[in-house]
Amino acid sequence: MLSDLFEHNRRWADEKRRDDPDYFRKLAGLQRPEYLWIGCSDSRVPANVITGLEPGEVFVHRNVANLVHRADVNLLSVLEFAVETLEVKHVIVCGHYGCGGVRAAMDGNRHGVIDHWLQPIRDIADGCGEFLPGEDDRERRLDRICEINVQAQVAGLARTPIIQSAWKRGRAIAIHGWIYGLDDGLLRNLECSASGPGDAVKAGRCSCHCIDKGQ
Numbered sequence: 001m002l003s004d005l006f007e008h009n010r011r012w013a014d015e016k017r018r019d020d021p022d023y024f025r026k027l028a029g030l031q032r033p034e035y036l037w038i039g040c041s042d043s044r045v046p047a048n049v050i051t052g053l054e055p056g057e058v059f060v061h062r063n064v065a066n067l068v069h070r071a072d073v074n075l076l077s078v079l080e081f082a083v084e085t086l087e088v089k090h091v092i093v094c095g096h097y098g099c100g101g102v103r104a105a106m107d108g109n110r111h112g113v114i115d116h117w118l119q120p121i122r123d124i125a126d127g128c129g130e131f132l133p134g135e136d137d138r139e140r141r142l143d144r145i146c147e148i149n150v151q152a153q154v155a156g157l158a159r160t161p162i163i164q165s166a167w168k169r170g171r172a173i174a175i176h177g178w179i180y181g182l183d184d185g186l187l188r189n190l191e192c193s194a195s196g197p198g199d200a201v202k203a204g205r206c207s208c209h210c211i212d213k214g215q
């Protein structure tokens with residue numbers, strides 16, 4: 001029931017005030033998170049909850065399948081504000097296994113506008129092609145695509161003019177690729193971090209090494 005949400009909210013606000021009478025005054029006066037989180041809209045992957053971060057500690061952007069579309073004014077506005085005004089130190093792209101967006105991108109069915117949104121995932125999967133687990137191991141194949149999708153978004157972010165220009169000015173910003181397991185609640189580092197212009201190319205290298213294998 002919707003009224004439950006207001007009830008929970010009042011109880012939460014009371015508890016916060018009881019622990020620290022100045023809690024909301026301090027929070028309202030300053031927002032200085034160190035992290036920008038770019039994650040999936042999936043309700044089971046809430047950034048603050050799974051990382052144990054409090055209000056004010058992480059700036060969040062979420063969309064279906066945690067994608068970085070080059071002309072997404074929404075994401076680019078969030079990114080620019082996080083980098084230039086909030087001066088975040090880390091940008092985390094976090095995907096998750098069992099992502100419905102990745103599944104929908106790969107199931108061959110027509111779903112509507114979302115198919116356009118998910119096109120980059122099919123492009124990535126086509127690019128890695130034969131190096132992915134086969135259709136006979138469908139779940140593992142989808143999991144690998146979830147991982148490679150995160151790595152591709154890290155590489156895409158590293159190439160945005162916003163990040164490139166920040167690095168050129170000597171700003172210390174690192175971009176990381178993580179993936180979350182719905183079935184164990186754990187985050188894994190996909191080891192594709194980029195913290196300078198040279199890393200942008202490296203981050204773009206697919207972990208299935210299809211580039212190294214000459215594809």
Ligand code: CO
Pocket residue numbers: 040041042064065066096098099100101102
């Ligand atoms: Co998802």
